[in-house]
Amino acid sequence: MPAGNLKDVAAVCGVGHTAYGRKMNRSQIDLAGEAIRNALDDAGLGRDDLDGLVVSFGTPIGADADTLAYALGLKLRAYNQTWAHGRFTASSIQWAAMMVSAGLANVVACMASISFSGFRKPMMGGSGDAEGAREAGGGHGEDPVFGMTSPGAGAALVARKYFDRFGATSEQLAAVAVAFRKHASMNPNAVMQTPISVEDHQNSRFVCEPLHLLDYCLINDGAACVLVTTQERARDMAKRPVCISGMQGLPAGREEFIWTYPGFGTSQQTAFDYVPGPQPVYGMADVSPKDLDALFTYDAFSILAWTALERFGFCGQGEAAAFTQDGRIELSGELPMNTNGGLMSEGHIMGWNHQVEIVRQLRGECGERQIPNAQLIQWANAYGDSLIYRAG
Amino acid sequence: MAEYTKPLPAISTLNQPYWDGLKQRQMVLPYCEACDKVWYPPAPFCPDCWSRDFRWQAVSGRGVVNSWVVFHQAYFSSFKDDIPYAVAEVELEEGPRLLTNLVEVANEDIAVGMPVEVVFDDVTDEVTLAKFRPRKG
């Protein structure tokens, strides 16, 4: 075991969130305050116990960490945040795990608070695409000069390439949307609860072809919060701890493109046949993928479920299209994914809603959609980072 | 000529030669003398071998469509009249991939692997864009 190994050192001691919905017309600070208080209540903690904060998705769209501390009267010893991107959920948890392990803070709230529908100007593409307008373009392949804008357009590039390279179809991709909606139909807090069919998916309009509307996540309002502390401290709190057993950082470079794995051949990636190789998250947690009770992933677009599955070796390259059919990723399947309904059907809370669901699954609190005796769940993303959570 | 209202590129000291080249009807990209690689986007040294020994060199302007999408939603009001418009990722013969618009081809005729060549579109007095059209393979 390497020096400084953090396997099971940190744990989640509380989770909280608001209602999720469209056009809620609520301030982001208001939403954040509710999510934080709910998480503290869940953990049996009070305001003075909270001394750390990590916010993902800050300026220019979400509520910032320093604003929240100031407005809500938090008493922080340490905080940090990421800019307005959804990919930083695992990074935030990893920072929090390091913060509590290093003694920088005792209890760290990790969260995002967003009101997409309350934002005054477009920010997902178009005139709000400030990142795309940067020198060297945007992080999802944006190049507004050619009308290439919005995170979904980069995912559409990956989807087209995937269909062409592996002979897959949009009908097969529908299975992802159908499965996550089925899960959301069992989740009273999900924004979209009405089940959909492959036909509904195929009949939904194209946004950025080949992706249909039902390949896209929701645009909504809400906040969700996960409290991280040491496992040792968590043992004395109200709820059963959920240990952070494995962590794998967020990779970057020319061989990476946010919506897929190396070798895929999008953006400046070299094209080659991808073989996952050992993923550090499994080594750290000392588990193998077959030990998992469920897999959660950042499903901003349906295709990301495929590229995440292939990246982590749940199936071979080009095989996720077939792998996701016949209910395999549904609750009763071999590898349930995103049992909350995901970003696509529960709501887009930057993946924080997924972390809340993982914790509740591992505590056995999910009612109708509970995975029987869930002990081990992974958060693993198309862009390569990961967490493995274990019931404490 | 009507005023050009679409977004314009972020021209910097680093990528100025690329845009100057297009204006002169030539596509130039950084070429590494040490390892023979051509790259995009521009960088202050070779992103492959980190050599600073590079020069801007004319490239073929030929490539193939690596992937492509069609926008059915008008995110930019300036692109509204172009809906549904295609954006392609073109892989140049020299290796780098560029995002671009395709001209002289209907959306339904675009395919991955389609051979294309550069055409120069003077969108303003200062800016020329590299677009691509089909070529005979």
Ligand SMILES: [Zn+2]
């Ligand atoms: Zn070089």
